[in-house]
Amino acid sequence: MSDQIYREQFMEIYKSNANFGQMDFPTVTADQVNFICGDKMTLQLKIVEDKVVDAKFTGVACAVSKTSASIITEEIKGKSVNDLKKLTEQDMLDLIKFDLTASRQQCALLCYHALKKALENYGKKR
């Protein structure tokens, strides 16, 4: 891991707790386990007319997965389900920008994998 990671910008987002918590009556929910460490994240989406209008996450999460989840959940608000389905792992890493080792990339992508699952669940639901 780069020694840059726990710096100001990162810590600011980490301590903001942005989108950390639960919502009432989500449209879809998905759990995702980080296979490296066993940590689990739950992502909730509120979707109106195929557009994500709110996103929240909870779970046992390290600073990297929590901070990344804050960034990702903020980014997806207002986006259409179809656009979100096109997102790749690399898009997410480019968005998060922090310099991460391969194992910490899995932490950063935990929310993204939960998002993929949530979108699948949404597809099935419809």
Add this chain to the structure above:
Amino acid sequence: MKADFPILARQVNGCDLVYLDNSATSQKPLQVLEAVDEYYRTCNSNVHRGSHTLADEATSRYEKSRETVARFIGAQKSEEIVFVRNTTEAINLVAYSYAGKFLQTGDEVLLGIWEHHSNLIPWQQVCLKTGAKLVYTYPTKDGLFDFNDYKSKLNKKTKLVAVTQASNVLGTIFPVKVIIKEAKKFGAVTVVDGAQSTPHMPVNVKSLGCDFFAFSGHKMLAPMGIGALYVKSDMYNQMEPFMTGGGMILEVEEDKATWESAPYKYEAGTPNVSGAVGLARAIEYLQKIGMDNIRNHEVELNKYALESFASSTLHILGPTDPAQRAGLISFYFDGIHPHDVSAILDQRGVEIRSGYHCAIPLHLELGIGPTCRASWYLYNDKKDIDALVEGAMEAWRLLL
């Protein structure tokens, strides 16, 4: 002593390496590296079946290593040692070759909730297959062995008791001799996971009275991929082969085969000869220092670490008495994820483990999330503990 371990001279993230992940695996001294190197340079060959000089030499080295292992853990004869890859394979061997053959519905298998997955999942799976019931014993609040709980769960249906000698999370050293004695009152077969004890303290399987004892070489200065299973010799006649193929047969026809005698019956395929040579050399290295001295050194470090952490806000798992602990401490801070603590320590060159340490049922039982674990060995010193404590407190200040 650090000079014997080349890796300890390297830097990590611009800092001197402080290696405190010895419960996961130990580093290797030059003496072991050279023994493996010398084996390949001078007498590498396949064992047992060849009739040339190199085959004889390699076989002799392999069997001498078996004798060294047998003496080290107090087995009566070298035939009682089966070479395996690691503790996990050793325990699976017992589960498949022995327990899976005789367990049936109504039988019970008793183990500690603190067991490493390698001494838990094989039993869980063998119970699912045979219909036997898996029963857990739980520790006291202080992380010690709870004899009342254990005795209340032992009964004539208990066919097998599997327990670790030292917990890789709590650090607790369990009173295995007494545990076995109680199990024997009900005729239960006993399996001891020695992965965290064998590298760090004197072990004697005869004195313990166990039927099976498993350990890994890589946690005790030897290469990865070599470990041993002790099988009390009268257990062999109740066991079937684990894997079949070359090296373990006596006679083969088109539609049937007969087996070699133990331990070869349980060592199908080309074994890890260089690993066995490395393990024997590691044992010689440890014995030269003395297992009692290693144990005393680690108790000293336990004491120092517990004192150093005493004033801080972190939670430490397991017994408070340094002498009741193996050389490791698992800890956590409220509201801080252990991966972040270990990542910040890593930036300072201090390598510890974070996560569930392959003991998820224990963490669930304790009602806690993942933890940090720092574990020491013969080459660690108080300066290493200082680096750990400073780094952990830095992480706490940064992340709180």
